[in-house]
Amino acid sequence: MSLSGLTTxxxxxxxxxxxxxxxxxxxxxxxxxxxxxxxxxALNETGTKVTVLGGGTGLVGGxxxxxxxxxxxxxxxxxxxxxxxxRRVVTAGAGVTLQHLQNLAQDSDMRMGLDLGARGSCTIxxxxxTNAGGINVIRYGMIRRDIRGLEVVLANGTVLSDLGGLEKxxxxxxxxxxxxxxxxxxxxxxxxxxxxxxxxxxxxxxxLGFDAFAPMYAAAQRxxxxxxxxxxxxxxxxxxxxxxxxxxxxxTAPIGAAEVYLIVQVDLDDFDKGPxxxxxxxxxxxxxxxxxxxxxxxxxxxxIRDGSEVIERAHxxxxxxxxxxxxxxxxxxxxxxxTAIRRNxxxxxxxxxxxxxxxxxxxxxxxxxxxxxxxxxxDEAVYGxxxxxxxxxISAEHGIGIEKAPHLWRSRSxxxxxxxxxVRRALDPKSxxxxxxxxxxxxxxxxxx
Amino acid sequence: MSLSGLTTxxxxxxxxxxxxxxxxxxxxxxxxxxxxxxxxxALNETGTKVTVLGGGTGLVGGxxxxxxxxxxxxxxxxxxxxxxxxRRVVTAGAGVTLQHLQNLAQDSDMRMGLDLGARGSCTIxxxxxTNAGGINVIRYGMIRRDIRGLEVVLANGTVLSDLGGLEKxxxxxxxxxxxxxxxxxxxxxxxxxxxxxxxxxxxxxxxLGFDAFAPMYAAAQRxxxxxxxxxxxxxxxxxxxxxxxxxxxxxTAPIGAAEVYLIVQVDLDDFDKGPxxxxxxxxxxxxxxxxxxxxxxxxxxxxIRDGSEVIERAHxxxxxxxxxxxxxxxxxxxxxxxTAIRRNxxxxxxxxxxxxxxxxxxxxxxxxxxxxxxxxxxDEAVYGxxxxxxxxxISAEHGIGIEKAPHLWRSRSxxxxxxxxxVRRALDPKSxxxxxxxxxxxxxxxxxx
Numbered sequence: 001m002s003l004s005g006l007t008t009x010x011x012x013x014x015x016x017x018x019x020x021x022x023x024x025x026x027x028x029x030x031x032x033x034x035x036x037x038x039x040x041x042a043l044n045e046t047g048t049k050v051t052v053l054g055g056g057t058g059l060v061g062g063x064x065x066x067x068x069x070x071x072x073x074x075x076x077x078x079x080x081x082x083x084x085x086x087r088r089v090v091t092a093g094a095g096v097t098l099q100h101l102q103n104l105a106q107d108s109d110m111r112m113g114l115d116l117g118a119r120g121s122c123t124i125x126x127x128x129x130t131n132a133g134g135i136n137v138i139r140y141g142m143i144r145r146d147i148r149g150l151e152v153v154l155a156n157g158t159v160l161s162d163l164g165g166l167e168k169x170x171x172x173x174x175x176x177x178x179x180x181x182x183x184x185x186x187x188x189x190x191x192x193x194x195x196x197x198x199x200x201x202x203x204x205x206x207x208l209g210f211d212a213f214a215p216m217y218a219a220a221q222r223x224x225x226x227x228x229x230x231x232x233x234x235x236x237x238x239x240x241x242x243x244x245x246x247x248x249x250x251x252t253a254p255i256g257a258a259e260v261y262l263i264v265q266v267d268l269d270d271f272d273k274g275p276x277x278x279x280x281x282x283x284x285x286x287x288x289x290x291x292x293x294x295x296x297x298x299x300x301x302x303x304i305r306d307g308s309e310v311i312e313r314a315h316x317x318x319x320x321x322x323x324x325x326x327x328x329x330x331x332x333x334x335x336x337x338x339t340a341i342r343r344n345x346x347x348x349x350x351x352x353x354x355x356x357x358x359x360x361x362x363x364x365x366x367x368x369x370x371x372x373x374x375x376x377x378x379d380e381a382v383y384g385x386x387x388x389x390x391x392x393x394i395s396a397e398h399g400i401g402i403e404k405a406p407h408l409w410r411s412r413s414x415x416x417x418x419x420x421x422x423v424r425r426a427l428d429p430k431s432x433x434x435x436x437x438x439x440x441x442x443x444x445x446x447x448x449x
Numbered sequence: 450m451s452l453s454g455l456t457t458x459x460x461x462x463x464x465x466x467x468x469x470x471x472x473x474x475x476x477x478x479x480x481x482x483x484x485x486x487x488x489x490x491a492l493n494e495t496g497t498k499v500t501v502l503g504g505g506t507g508l509v510g511g512x513x514x515x516x517x518x519x520x521x522x523x524x525x526x527x528x529x530x531x532x533x534x535x536r537r538v539v540t541a542g543a544g545v546t547l548q549h550l551q552n553l554a555q556d557s558d559m560r561m562g563l564d565l566g567a568r569g570s571c572t573i574x575x576x577x578x579t580n581a582g583g584i585n586v587i588r589y590g591m592i593r594r595d596i597r598g599l600e601v602v603l604a605n606g607t608v609l610s611d612l613g614g615l616e617k618x619x620x621x622x623x624x625x626x627x628x629x630x631x632x633x634x635x636x637x638x639x640x641x642x643x644x645x646x647x648x649x650x651x652x653x654x655x656x657l658g659f660d661a662f663a664p665m666y667a668a669a670q671r672x673x674x675x676x677x678x679x680x681x682x683x684x685x686x687x688x689x690x691x692x693x694x695x696x697x698x699x700x701t702a703p704i705g706a707a708e709v710y711l712i713v714q715v716d717l718d719d720f721d722k723g724p725x726x727x728x729x730x731x732x733x734x735x736x737x738x739x740x741x742x743x744x745x746x747x748x749x750x751x752x753i754r755d756g757s758e759v760i761e762r763a764h765x766x767x768x769x770x771x772x773x774x775x776x777x778x779x780x781x782x783x784x785x786x787x788t789a790i791r792r793n794x795x796x797x798x799x800x801x802x803x804x805x806x807x808x809x810x811x812x813x814x815x816x817x818x819x820x821x822x823x824x825x826x827x828d829e830a831v832y833g834x835x836x837x838x839x840x841x842x843i844s845a846e847h848g849i850g851i852e853k854a855p856h857l858w859r860s861r862s863x864x865x866x867x868x869x870x871x872v873r874r875a876l877d878p879k880s881x882x883x884x885x886x887x888x889x890x891x892x893x894x895x896x897x898x
Contacts (some may be wrong), residue, residue, distance in 0.1 A: 086670070086777055087808075131619050142617065144626075145594055149840075158864050164840020167807045168591065168773045170580050170630055171844045171853070172858035172888050173869045177593075177626035181619055227718065228647035229678055269676070324617045327536055358616045359536075391598075391613020395620045404620070411620035415607050418877070420622045426750070426875035427868070439621050448557035 003069055006046055013038045013384055018076065025069060031076040033151055033159060033190040037410030040188065040432075041157025043070060047430045052184040054126025055097065057118035059320060060401030062130065062183050064436055083108045088196040089165040094125025094189045101194070110196040113140030117306045125189040131181030135305075138357035139232040140197065142397070143180070149193030150176040154186075155428035159277070165193035166204045178423070183399050184434045186427045200267035203232070204276040205298045208289035209258025213331035215285035216260045220356055223264050226279055233265035234357035235305055238334065241351040241364075244314060245307030245385055253302050256288035262356070263305060308364060311351055315366030319375060321382050324396030327359040329389045334361075340381035341365065345374070360396035383410055402436055409442035417441045452518055455495055462487045467525065474518060480525040482600055482608060482639040489637065489881075490606030492519060498884045501633040503575025504546065506567035508769060509850030511579065511632050513885050523574045526639055526716075532557045537645040538614040543574025543638045550643070559645040562589030566755040574638040580630030582846030584754075587806030588681040588716070589646065591846070592629070598642030599625040603635075604877035614642035628874070632848050633883045635876045647807055649716035650698055652681070653725040654747045657738035658707025661781035662780035664734035665709045672713050676726055683806035684754055687783070690800040690813075693763060694756030700749050705737035710807070712754060713763045759811060760800055764815030768824060770831045773845030776808040784809075789830035790814065794823070809845035832859055851885055858891035866890050 003026070010019050010028055018029040030036040043050050051065035053073045071383050077093035084090065085108055092101055099119040102112045108436035115126060116134030116227060126132075140146060148165040152175075154433045160175060167323065179187050218235055237245075242261050246253055266276050277291060292298040312318050325333060334352055341348055347368060354361035363382055386392040393411045395404050408417065420439045425431075452475070459468050459477055467478040479485040491650060492499050500514035502522045526542035533539065533728050534557055541550055548568040551561045563576060565583030575581075577599065581592045589595060597614040601624075628636050659665035669683055686694075691710050695702055704710075715725050726740060739745040761767050774782060783801055796817060796885060803810035812831055835841035842860045844853050857866065861881055869888045874880075 069553070087775060131623070133617055133619075137617065141594065144623075145590065152479055154868070158868070159860065160864055160868060162865065166840045166842055166845075167808045168582055168586065168775050168804075168845040169842040169860065170582075170846050170848050171842050172849055172857055172866065173631050173635075173872065174580070174593075174626070175630070175865060175868055175872075177623070177629075178872070180626075182622050186622075198674060200677065225647060228649060229716070230718075267678070269679075273792070324615050326536060355617075360617045391615045393615055393618040393620050396615075396617040399617050399619050400621055408621055411618065413610065415609055416611065416624060417621070419603070419607070419609060422875050423622065423624075423872065426871050 002040065005373070006042060006048060009042050010039055012291070015295040025071055027071045027073060029073045029076045031066055033153065036077070036188060036190055037153045037157045037159050040153050040155060043429055044156045044432055049431060049432050049435045051434055051436065052129070053119045053329055054094065054123040054129065057406050058126065058399065059123040059322070060395070060402060060403040062401035062437060063404050067436055072188065074123060077125065079191070080392065083110070083196065087165065088198070089193055090196060091149070091163050091165065091191060091193045092124050093191050094123060096124050098122050098124060098127060105196045106199070108196070111149065111199045113146045113195070113197055114143045114348050116194065117308070124192050124194070128189050129182065129184045131397070133355070133358070133360065135233050135235060135355065137355060138234050144177070145194060146195040147176060147180060148195050148254070150179055150189060151191040152176070152179050152187040152189055155430065155433050159411065160187070161189060163193045164322050179401070183376070183401065183437050185424055185437050186433070188433070189380065192391060201233070202268035202271035202273070204266045204268055204273045205292040205299050205301060206264045206276070206280060206289060207254055207292070208262045208264070208283070209255050209287040210260045210262065210285060211258060211262055211287055213334070216262050217285050217328065217331070219261060219286065220264070222271055222283065223266070227266050230267045230394070231264065231357070232267050233263060234355070236356040237261045237305065238352040238355060241311070241353040242304060244351065245304045245310050248310030248314065249303055249307050251304060254300060255290050258287040263301060266353050267399055305353070306425045311364050315349065317367045317370045319365045319367065319378055321363040322360070322396050322398040323363070323386060323392065323394060324358070324360045325386065325389050325392040327356055330356070330359065330361055333385055333389055336385040340384065341378070344377050345369070358396070379407065383407055386410060400437060400439065405438050405440070406445045408439060414441045455491060455497060458491050459488060461810060463489070473585045474514065474520055474521045476522060478522045478525045482602065485526070485637060485639055485747045486602045486606045489522065489602050489604060493605045493879055493881055496881060498881050500883055500885065501578070501637050503543065503569045503572040503578065503699055504567070506571040507575065507579060507848065507850060508596060508771070509844070509852040511850035511883070511886060513851050516819060516885055521637065523572060524563045528573065528640070530532050532559070537647070538642055539638060539645060540587045540598070540612050540614065540642045542574050542640050543572060547571050547573060547576060554645045555644070555648070558648050562595045562644070562646055563592045563748065566757070566791065566886060573641050573643070577629055577641055578631065578633045580846070582807070582809065584682050584684060584804065584806060587683050588632050588678070593626070595644040596625060596629060596641060597644050599628055599638060600640040601625070601628045601636040602630070602637055604879065604882050608850065609636070612642045630848070632850065632886050634886050635661045635882070636875055637882070650721070651717035651720035653715045653717055654741040654750060655713045655725070655738060656703055656741070656750050657711045657713070657732070658704050658736040659709045659711065659734060660707060660736050661812050662709055662783070664778065665711050666780070668732050668735070669711060669713070671732065672715070676715050679716045680713065680806065682712060682717050683804070684712040685803060685805040686710045686754065687801040689798065690760070690802040691753060691859065693800065694753045694759050697759030698752055698756050700753060703746065703749060704739050707736040712750060729845050745843055754802070760813050760815065766816045766819045768814045768816065770812040770826055771809070771847040772810045772812070772831070772835060772841065772843060773807070774835065774838050774841040776805055779805070779808065779810055782838055785834040786812065786831050789833065790827070793826050794818070807845070828856065832856055849886060849888065854887050854889070855894045856889060863890045
């Protein structure tokens with residue numbers, strides 16, 4: 001079938017309003033799971049490549065559509081169930097934004113386990129497809145942990161619907177696990193049943209400054225031991241990041257200057273911050289610190305932590321990385337890549353921040369040099385040291401997309417990559433779903449063209 | 450290759466001591482992942498069916514080996530890493546028992562998330578393969594949540610090794626999820642990296658009696674709201690179960706007689722039980738109750754809860770079920786199946802107990818009638834009412850094995866079952882792994898022979 005013949009068929013499924021053409025591509029917006037299934041069946045029949053688009057906030061090019069004729073947007077999949085307050089679950093279409101779900105949860109005195117900076121634009125379907133992480137992973141885990149049900153459409157239009165939201169169901173394979181974090185390459189997420197959490201009765205937010213990583217890490221460990229299961233954020237920022245974000249956002253420094261900053265959020269059974277204050281006063285080696293005393297102070301601390309857009313604007317080119325390693329290896333890693341980058345580049349600014357509790361650090365590097373060679377040298381400087389610091393991953397929470405595909409071999413064996421492709425071929429034999437996302441072994445990237 | 454030729458090859462891999470013949474079957478005991486891989490490659494080459502055996506404590510016939518020539522025991526895969534105290538992880542061979550890991554965790558002032566009655570015999574490999582649940586799911590989830598890494602061997606001998614134990618790794622598919630809960634049909638688990646939890650500073654165990662389900666359920670909800678994230682067990686027993694177990698174990702009743710019993714375990718930041726005692730005194734409708742004041746009292750309460758073996762011995766035939774539904778539907782369900790069973794059988798005793806927090810109830814039914822017809826009518830009585838109480842599952846935590854295979858259609862659609870088999874064929878094209886475990890749609894069970 002020609003693309004125009006296919007377009008006619010898609011129009012008959014969706015109605016003309018929900019299919020548009022742009023730059024030789026067709027953009028379709030199904031309004032229900034059954035429309036989505038009909039569209040995919042038609043695309044699969046003709047072997048037409050399709051790129052799945054959620055909120056478009058991914059950081060690794062996962063929704064680039066260079067080699068797809070069709071872009072499938074989930075924006076109209078916005079059906080929502082009422083919050084089930086007894087079971088603490090809600091069911092949402094893939095196109096619902098994270099923030100919308102967070103607000104719904106809050107209205108019922110509950111909380112989403114997932115929170116991240118792009119909350120206002122990212123969609124729950126994209127969150128599922130990338131197994132999103134964010135700032136509360138230390139308490140609630142990646143979103144995988146809270147996903148109680150999925151409705152997914154396979155490449156050939158087969159609908160797998162399991163939205164019941166049962167906590168326990170060992171009746172055969174837990175197929176939904178396959179679609180979480182597989183970047184839309186195995187099926188398209190249409191709807192999600194997600195577990196909510198009771199809101200804590202209170203919270204206490206601390207910002208603490210230290211003159212080095214080691215005392216900061218020791219303090220963090222003490223918090224974890226003192227308040228087991230009640231630390232909901234444990235974030236770290238190195239000085240360059242903290243300074244750039246607070247300056248760029250014109251936020252008056254909440255505490256005096258330090259080399260490494262630690263954010264600790266403790267969930268309280270009561271509103272009483274007393275035990276946390278008493279504990280904080282026993283910490284050694286704190287250069288300066290504060291316990292937020294108002295919502296405004298809390299907002300300021302989080303604004304600095306979430307201020308990475310300031311850095312995006314501060315340099316002609318900014319490359320961002322998202323690596324994972326043992327938390328206790330972070331200091332060595334930061335030193336090693338700083339040395340490697342300084343050796344290769346002059347006039348570079350390096351920013352470190354991230355999720356201390358999960359060993360997940362984000363690295364942003366501001367350059368003047370936009371060349372591919374510069375990027376390649378930078379990749380080697382950032383990824384190279386991971387080899388000697390195993391276990392480690394080139395992608396903690398951002399996924400592979402197109403940006404990280406050439407480096408997948410650093411974190412997955414040839415056997416693992418081959419098995420990924422075995423599963424992918426089984427579920428999408430015509431390779432129509434997100435074909436720009438390639439999981440290939442190192443040898444494939446080294447083969448001369 | 451003949452079975453004797455294969456036996457010779459397996460002997461050369463394992464040495465004669467680790468291969469035995471019995472009842473026309475060969476039992477092999479690989480001592481390492483590489484031996485396991487060589488064995489599977491040889492078995493796959495010849496298309497020889499193999500049944501994987503862990504501790505053999507499963508309740509659904511998952512390790513029955515009727516149509517396998519080879520039994521593969523993981524008993525020698527007992528390598529253990531030291532506990533990583535900072536990251537709170539440990540790596541263990543598939544053959545290590547759950548209790549051994551629990552003891553290791555305790556020695557480091559930590560706790561395994563998983564606990565269940567068969568702890569002394571069941572192995573961690575079996576726990577992974579069946580996605581085990583147990584009594585602490587309400588706090589720690591099924592074992593899936595704590596699995597940080599797996600080493601798995603595919604049917605053809607391919608080793609997938611990912612034992613790093615990273616908290617976050619979104620580098621391509623999270624393949625380990627496939628092998629959790631798939632009952633050894635997709636690959637054989639050789640080793641596991643598992644997350645441990647900080648031991649709570651203290652615990653408080655309550656046993657409360659009520660005269661009906663509704664006030665018991667209301668009290669449980671109040672505990673969950675009052676101590677969010679700190680309830681580590683929330684178990685329910687109906688009178689017949691409680692009476693039979695306490696009488697059978699000759700345990701003096703900790704509290705006066707009631708219709709429904711609730712066990713609540715609250716994790717404490719400190720050893721002070723004061724807040725829990727104060728809260729418990731505000732509960733209405735408690736017929737009688739106690740807060741355990743000694744380790745002995747705690748043991749007695751748990752002995753009653755874990756006393757199901759008493760019931761196994763009390764009747765000529767006992768059929769056990771493990772269903773999952775919304776916690777708020779449990780009372781209706783109990784009434785419905787009691788009525789249905791009483792209608793079909795005289796002289797039957799029905800015992801209900803289970804995990805209230807997860808909506809997972811175990812039903813044990815003592816009969817005199819060992820016939821297949823009786824079993825079939827009982828299945829219908831227990832499973833039938835689930836249809837109108839969706840979401841529900843015929844297997845909350847025990848898996849499918851052979852016992853539940855004819856009922857899989859009640860909990861999974863034809864599309865889901867077909868997709869399970871697509872994945873299974875892709876990873877085990879010769880169907881050598883646990884061939885007695887069959888995932889088939891309803892129509893397959895209805896086809897005349």
